[in-house]
Amino acid sequence: MARDTTDATPITSMDDLVGHIRKGEKPAERFRIGTEHEKFGFYACDLSPVPYGGDRGIQKMLEGLGRINDWEPILDEGRIIGLAARDGKGAISIEPGGQFELSGAPLETIHQTCRESNEHLRHVRQVAKEYGIEFLGIGSSPTWTLAETPRMPKSRYDIMSAYMPTVGTRGLDMMYRTATIQVNLDFSSEADMRRKMQIGQRLQPVATALFAHSPFTDGRPNGLVSWRSEVWKDVDNRRSGLLPFAFKPDFGYRDYVEWALDVPMYFVMRAGKYHTATHVTFRQFIDGALKGTIPDAEPTLGDWENHLSTLFPDVRLKRFLEMRGADGGPWRRICALPAFWVGLLYDEAILAEAEALTADWSFEEVNAMRAEVPRSGFRTPFRDGSVLELARAAVKLARRGLVARDQRNEEGHDESLFLAPLEEVVARGTTSAEELARLYEQQWDRSMERVFQHLAY
Template identity: 55%
Template sequence: MARDQIDTQPIESRDDLVAWLEAGCKSPSKFRVGTEHEKFPFTLNGHDPVPYEGPDGIRALLDGMQALNGWEPIMEGEAIIGLADTIGGGAISLEPGGQFELSGAPLMTIHETCAEVNSHLEQVRAVATPLGFGFLGLGMSPKWSRAQTPVMPKGRYKIMANYMPKVGSLGLDMMFRTCTVQANLDFASEPDMVTKLRVGLALQPIATALFANSPFTEGKPNGFLSFRSEIWRDTDNNRAGMLPFAFEDGMGFERYVDYALDVPMYFIKRGDTYLDVAGSSFRDLLAGRHPAVPGESATVSDWANHLSTIFPEVRLKRYLEMRGADGGPWRNLCALPALWTGIYYDNAALDAAWQLCKGWSAEQRQRLRDEVPRLGFKAEIAGRPVLEVAREMVAIARQGLARRDYRDSQGRDETRFLQPLEESLATGLTPAEELLARYEGPWHHSVDPVFDERAY
């Protein structure tokens, strides 16, 4: 999750909300890609979760990172909860259970975003190893119960944790026990946003299969390939899912604003204080009649923060967030932005991707979304196995990246970042199925080796 916005400019009307989203339109020459990834800290000795406090805790890690990279600390009260790169635009933040997130800067090429990931992981390792902990790239914590998982000192998470059990059975697992890798990409206009949103929503379950990497819970196989994705099916269905309205005639910024206005709020932030308004309506705040802040109108911050508490498979802000992938090994962190950049930032590729999925009905898209967490490449859509569709999707992305033709200092283009996906497609096995085979074989029914084999 991104850090909370601070912009106290008042919002007068629904039109202001629409205009705020529309201001995200950029000329293609200004398109950038941002990569966010989360990872689980674990003790090298015993593979236990890492607490926030203490000489070897997450607070000490943040202090050490700050000394190393000179980023600005993000504080909540007395607690350091993240770091901000005020020059480059990146940030480090904490998820509810201590998952350590890099929100990458908006960069031009996958070469740059991958270099950023690499330097971040090297920095993290330099600080964490002397503290006695490492980091794991998986979509779901493989060993710890919810009770064993630490809680980070962030006000918004306390409000969410109170609210989650009222609206779904798995929301606390989402908060405390999952990790994702996410790519954020730009749009040029309202029609471009709509096309990208539709392609992203339709193909998001295919990306979920390609990155499926969460087959273990509390030390045993959980029956899924992406349990992280399954968790989202019963977290809070008022604010998650496949957004069928996005495929209807008349879709645009206004329609998304109306959807977002109907999603219940979690909190209103005033100064450093989070007011718990879970379940209440943003419309009341917009009209200046919200009981928590009587007489106050909404601000740009309120709107930006509210949009960050909506969790569909593709999220619209002033850019589009691809939210379907499990966290994974180092090289998969670069494969995700490469996949979506190849599709979104080349017009022929975007058109080919739309041709691939435009005939699917809302029911077919939903069934695909429901089946992929368990079946992965063996799920089907419109009579075709997901493995076949995934091969086509990755081939489209490869062609898009080849046409972009951004080269690194060694003359290589961005297509090389798709290699881990192409290897999965060649074997027909998701990353989760490879882990399960190791669990059944050389790991002798223990998940502990995953902490060595999938650590960064």
């Protein structure tokens, strides 16, 4: 999330919390696609990470991009920590370890979101060249230790960094050393949300295998196809992972709200200042637990929206659904991730087929698949087959969904062209992470410099 909200509307009942999410409903003809992607900055001269300050740091990058885009700076205690489009559609933010994130505008087609990402990367390269900086498309930083990774001066991240080690062993790795691509998708009703949430949860491990792209850690192979996904297994299990209650046939907004109410908060923001609130849940906040400890202690819808942004399930529900299972990767994968999910979820006939394919997958089966995919990728067993077979079926469905949408570019091509990277990996039968590891061992003389050269945008 690029900017924490300050909506001061008071919360008067549970219906306000449910209604906040329900307001995301829109008719299918108004469905949009919001693509987000993160990438690691590094100095080309020595492959070291880019700090916030200095003459060639992240701060200078943001200032330069602001001049090119004429975007509004986002400030935290006087420091620039992001940029926002003046029309409110799109933002650039920095993740805790300096990962650059584009939060794309809500757009109608994959063609548009791909052009948006291409233009963003062109601007990034234009500014970065002046400082000797390049950017890396991968799911985890391949060489820098946690101690070597810079920390961004963002109040929200200070609170999270102190809290994470108290609730899991990998939270700081997640914050500082991982990167993702995700897509935000719309729903038309509670029933439509339920179908998409349930399909998304069941197929998220398959997406993880399709986009697995983090086989290196601390300058050497880590034995995994998705180190990023392995990290997520012990970040903060009260707020992340699969949601068993979302597998229920009558799952709805209120179920998600009830769960969110009992997850500890990170912060409350008042007058631009962040106040730590990790010792209370949102339900306790509503019941008055912070009275006398922060200014204006009555909870607001802005507090609720901020809290929803600090929950990290594999599929996150806000006023839209966020698909969160993919590693960061090269440019083609930035376009392939929304293509995959839009193809599956935005055509009614294909949505029904995806639902039929996954309807009887239990929470226990999906959770077991999720636990094994970071290590075994497509070889992960599922019932009498493997994740590779599921991935092939899902990619075929997604292609049919995109063809049915019939959204064409100027050359007359529909959106299914963006599935090419996924069709390549399922045809090969091995993940992109395994291909990277093979190149590293067999062609690159175990050189991490070659990894950087290969994956730089």
